[in-house]
Amino acid sequence: MDFLKTTEQSSHYNNLENMSASELLTHINNEDKTVAVAVEKAIPQIEAIVKEIVSKLKTGGRLFYIGAGTSGRLGILDASECPPTFGVTHELVMGLIAGGDTAIRKAVENAEDDTNQGWKDLLAYNINSNDVVIGIAASGTTPYVIGALKEANKSGVTTGCITMNENSPLHLTAKYPIVAVVGPEFVTGSSRMKAGTAQKLILNMISTSTMVLLGKVKGNKMVDMKLSNDKLVDRAKRMVMENLNVSLEEATILIEKHGNVRNVLEKYKA
Known part of the structure; x- marks a missing residue:
């Protein structure tokens, strides 16, 4: 299938260095306004995987996010917020990043290019068919993530993804793909911007709706939150x-x- 990497297309804006602070901020904000619309179009895809996650977690499964760079950090952030917010164990939702914990703060050279390490990282947690793995990659081409999902598919593990490029290798690998096409970034190729914002919105939607459906919210209150401060x-x-x-x-x-x-x-x- 044809694959157009929209996340690498040239920005709609040029000569950024000649813009004032006000112009830069206004244009960035205008681009950000388009993100929620792109995510809205993906709601049916998000719904499909949320239903699967809820079903798996009800029978003892776990949810794993796996990514590299910004994508990996966003997965770790969402996973780390589930225990204090919803009173679940740290093992119920987990985030993995190419390069390990060091990569949370500093880039680890070539870590995302290893096609085998992602699956090895999942095996360290005894990943099995009761679990769900969501690969996160704006480009949809990250070898670390794609390799992990391919092996997960072979092992009967439910796979999903969050990507910004339709018909990308990651989109075609995941059983439950989520694709939010946000288009070119304000700074060409800087997918920490609109793509990262879309990923964060989708992760919020996945974890929050999952926890509500699991009964971790009463009315609109976090009744299971850990009283840690x-x-x-x-x-x-x-x-x-x-x-x-x-x-x-x-x-x-x-x-x-x-x-x-x-x-x-x-x-x-x-």
């Missing part, structure tokens, strides 16, 4: 006050006694 403890108290119509002092006692909002509400809410 003063802000979250204060939020928990206010949630208890609102739901049970009790004073701050009573809410404080209940949170300290039962550990989180869900436990309090399940015990005391009529």
